[in-house]
Each structure stands twice: as structure tokens, then as C-alpha cells.
Amino acid sequence: MSAGPLSRVLAEVGAGTPTLTQMARNLGLDEEVVRAAVEHLVRSGRIESRELSLGCPPSGCGSCAVASGGGGCGHPDVVAGRRPGLVMLSLTRSNG
């Protein structure tokens, strides 16, 4: 039995395909299907999704409550209304 879309998407993540668009191209699948598959894999805990932010206050972070969370001051939880930015997806350890 050939692997289904989820297994193939997982394999692409493991292979380090850089973007979802590229992944859809590689798999010959509709990008929406790939996106749905990734979202499902995130929900089922097979892929970790983490929104990234860049930049923090210079120095002074030692006492910064925001910094301790690892997201930095640009994190959407901190800057109200910030639009979603870069999202990093990676295999969880159980899939590694």
C-alpha cells in the first residue's frame, strides 16, 4: 500500500523541504491539502509549530519577563494585534 498524504508530508518535513509551497510541488498535491495535512500533524503532535520573532530590547533582557519565554518582545502575545509572521515547523522527537 502506497503512503498517504500525511506520511508523505511527514517525510518531506524530515527531508527538510524549506516551504509548504515547495512541499506541495514535490508531492504533486494541492497546497491546501498540504497545509491541512501539516495542521493536522501539528494538532496530533507529530509536528511542532512555533511562531518566530526577531529582535529584542538591547541588553536589559536579564530582567525582562518577556525574554524568559524565549519568544522575545516581538512575539504576538506581547505586541497586541501583531499579524502572524514566520512559522517554524519541525518534527517532534517521536517522529525523529
Add this chain to the structure above:
Amino acid sequence: MALTEQQPSRSLNLVVPSAPPSVKACCHTTTNGGAGPEAPAVALVGAPNTGKSTLFNALTGARVTMGNWPGTTVEVSRGVWKTTQSAASCTCEECTCDPGEKRLEITLIDLPGAYSLDPHSPDEALTRDLLVGGPVAERPDLCVVACDASRLANSLYMVSQLREQGISILVALTMLDVAAKRGTEIDIAALSQALGCPVVGIDPRRRAGLDALAGAVREALGEPAPAPRPVPATTDALERDDDRFGWIAAAVEAGTRAPDEQPRTWSDRVDRWVTAPVLGPLIFLAVMWAVFQITTAVAAPLQDLLDGLFAGPVSSGATWVLGAVGLDGTWVEGFVVNGLIAGVGMLLTFVPLMTLMFVLLALLEDSGYLARAAVVADRLMRSIGLPGRAFLPLIVGFGCNVPAISATRILPGARQRVLTALLVPFTSCTARLTVFVMLGSIFFGEYAGTAVFAMYVISIHLVVLAGLVLRRTLWRTMGTEPLIIDLPAYQVPTLRLTASVTWLRLKGFLQTASGIIVAAVAAVWLLQSIPVQAGQSFGAVPVEDSVYGVAAQAIAPVFAPAGFGSWETASTLAVGFVAKEAVISSWAQTYAVAEPDGGGPGALGTAVMNSFTESSGGHPIPAALAFMVFLLAYTPCVATVAAQWREIGPRWTLFGIGMQLVTAWVLAVAVFQVGRLFW
């Protein structure tokens, strides 16, 4: 039928403050705010944001009751959906409907939003229990699944699960206009065939398609439930989900028509260039060079203005005020004028520069460009065998090293965390930027931006080289962690968000200036005021004879091979261990005390230039470059050390400090010794 008065254990415990009076029982009889007991029950399900509740409101109007489901805190809405049907199909004996058009009242239940029947919350658990958890007789007569046509594959997971249960379902397709804007056409008949259930396109916001939905619902209520979709006999969750997604992919392929060739958006076109393997890094470097060039060029006049303000009117005003209260010539004047105003004031002259820098970075981030830079960085990481995930803490490190060290927690392996935490201090944080800009403007004039940019390039090379060396020595067996990146679309940055992010970061800079820098200024002033030799009084001692000066003279020779072996320069590196901004304030203090009459705009620059010229034997430019490289590579600040201590323990932290100091010294000496051959 699940939700009737005959089944009290499962009936809704609803509060109906103004229940309408009962009328004669019939197919459309209304009792206590709900349809009659014989009215069919239709459950409305779907993922959040699919338009489910909008549809519920459009179908039921004001005829709605809300309350917690018994035994739960989950709120469920129930309403009466009044539809019409042909007289021939009505079975009521005492029906009072118009003979030509009979009404059918339906109990419509708006179940909590759920993506699937695999619950992750009490809301989803209730949805699952009501749809498939109980006996068949207690289930709704029909499930209407609201599916977002613009995210069809995502919405169909619930459909795939319901189709395995052998219950009657109908798909109400919303957001067709959004899908159309994206170039996706839905073939409703083909989709219906692929899904094995009726599909109706609706727009509940405009109340479009509701009659067709009512007709389809009435028709579906008269049909037997379809046979369950065959599923593979397996207990493996991935295999089962794979089968569902195979079914979803086939349905999407059958039911949607995308243009023959997906239109290449301008975002795609830009991405082709900015994420290209070779061109991408070059574009990134060019963008960052432009940022530094713009920052230094535009902010320079403002910085000079503020420098003049603090060195002139502010210092003079403070001196006058202190003189007026009889404190002129005392240690108080020294502390206020030569300490606080010179130190903190000098740091505050960087506010315009930092503001501009933060604005430009916020624009790059909000536009989506920095996300592309992350793709480039990730590729670089993996090409040299470092864990791809490590790029996140390293990128954060260019803002501040402290949260970057905390961000190493995202790495799954202890070795990867230690390696990345050791590399983070080599990323040039914005605190170091202030010193780079100051030295750049003193020694490189109009090329200050390029000099600062060079420090960032060196920083990237340091990270890569140190990473390679550590991987080939200490962690040869460490694997890489693959990842993918979901790039956001490019967007026009908004003023509000840019201002918000800029202010947040600037506030951090100002808090540092008002907190740790004031403390550092006070400590430096205290050390500069304590005489080493007897016969000199507190606060009236030349700096070189103070505890500060003597200690600095002791360590200065270490830096002589790097061209900056003067005690004035060496002392700033010791202070810089506390925080890099303190390098500037301590410099300003040292020269303000040493040359109290030499104040004025640019005086500090002249003093620093003279010091480097003298200590380097006439080669100030390579000496300044060597100093900047040392500043880049040695321990960032005590806060970073504390963060490392917490994350990777004392052994690796001390190893890191040693590695940074050795690297910084060797590089600084190399830069000066090679540079003096040319400049």
C-alpha cells in the same frame, strides 16, 4: 432523535426567560422556544471560523435559546428553523398550514466548533459525544457540516470522520467568494459525488443559498443514512489518518478546479530571488548594509545635536544649579556632571539612532522580509551541518543574547542546546551596535555604516566557524534537526504595529540606560574617585591614580599587541562585561573627569582617537577595528552569562567565557597586526 422532551437525561437545560405560548401540536408547533417534540433535530457542526454560527443565526433569527449542556460548562445554542415544504410531504393530521406550502419546523442545534471528532477540549468532546458517542436513536437526525470553501481540505477532515459513522450528513459550503478570489472554483456536484453526501453552497452573511439549504435538508431528512465509508482495518492512528487524507485529497481534486497554471503572485516572484541559494544571502547582506548606512547617515546630525545639548546647556545648567546651592567643586558636582550627565547623556545621544534602527527592522519584519532571511539562515545552518533549528536563537541573538540563550530550549538535544548557547554570544546584539556606531563615526566617517555592517558579517562568520570547530571536536556525532518554514505573505507594514514594536524595543533601551547603566556609571565614578596613594582626597584624584585607573593600567598591557593597550580603552572592556552600553558611558566619564574643560560636541571622539593613535603607534584605524572585533567576540554581558549558567550549567558557561576571550584576543591581535601593514 436526541434532543426532545422525551429524553430528559440528554435534553438541554435551557433557561427561556420569555417562552412563547404553546400552540397546537403540528409539524411546526412551537413549545417553550423550541420546535415541537416530533420536529427533526439537525446539528450544525464545523470547525471554528467556518461561518457556522453566522449560519445558525441566519436560519433561526431570534428564536434561539442558549445554555450549558447538562453536566458540562459547554454552552450550546438551540433554535427553531422554520422551513417550508410541499403539502404532499406533510404527515401531520391536524396541520393548519397553507395547503400549497407547508411549514416544517426543525430544531437546530449549534454545537461547539470542532475540527474533528478527536476531542482536544471539553467543547470538542461534547460535539463528539452528541454526534457519535451515544446510541443511534439519540443522535441528531442530520448533521449539517459547515465547511470553509477557501480552506476546503482543512474542513473536510470532520466530514471524513462523520462519513465513517453511517449518519446522515450534509455539507454547507461557506466562503465561496473567498475561494473564488483565490482562483479556486468549486464544482459542487462533483464534490457532492466525491463526498457521498449532499453539498450546498451558501453565504450566510448575505443570506444567500438558505432556501436551497432548507430544501436539501428536508430532502436529506427523508432519505436513509448513507452506508459508512469503508476504512482500513488498522489500529495505527497515522495509517487511519493517512486514509482520511487520501480521501480528502481525492475529494478536493474532484471538486475543485484551480486555474491550469496557478497564477504566480508578486510574492512568489520576489521569493524566487530573495530565497535563492546564492542570491538570497547577497540580497540579505545588501539590505542589512542599507539599514546600517541609512541609520548612521540620517541619525548622525541628530546625535551631534543631542551630544551638544548634553555637553553644553545640560552640563552648564547642572553646574550652575549645583553652584547656586553651594555644591560647586564638590564630589556631588563630579558625580552629577562628570558621571551621570556625561555617562548617561552620552548613551542617550544614541536614542535617535536606535529609534531609526528599530523602525527599519520593524518594517523589514512586518513586511515579511525577515522571514525570508530566516530561510536563508536556516539553509546556511544546515549546509554546514549545524542543526537547522539553531537559527532561531541565533537570529534572536542579533537583538539580544539573553532571550536567545533562553530560546535554545526549542532544541531537542542537550548537545544542540549547549552548542547553540555557546554560539549565541558571537551574534552581535544591539547593545554592541551603539559602540560600533560610535567608533565607526569617529574612525570611518562617511563609511561608518559599512564598518558597522562589517562587524555583522564578521559576527556571522564567527558563529559559523565556531560552530564548525565545535562540531568537529566536541560534538562529532550530533545529528541535524530538519524543519520547514511556513512563510507569511508579504504585506504592507502598518504604522501602528511598527510604532508599537519600535517603542517596545526603545523602551527596553531606555530602561537599560536608566537602570543598569546608572548603576554602572555610579560604580565607575566611585572607583574613579577613590585614590590609591595616600595624600589624595576622595573625589579629587586624577583618574589614572584612582582605583579604576590603576586597575586598568594593570590589564592594559594584555591588549598592547592588539593596538589598544591604553588604560582608558582597556578599562572600558572591563566595564563592558556588565553591559556593552556601559563602554560608552565609562569612556565619557573617564574623559570628562580627565579633561573637565574639554567638553563640547565631538570632544569624546577626539579624545578616543588620540588614545588609539597613541596606543597603536600611529595606526588608529586597525586598532579601532581590532577593538571592535574584540568587543564583538568577548563575553556580551553579565545577564547573558547568567542565562547561560541557568541553561547549560557552570562548566559549559565557564568554557564559553574562556573560548570567547581567547577568540576575541587572537582575532583582535590578528586584525591589528595585519591591518597595520596597510593603514
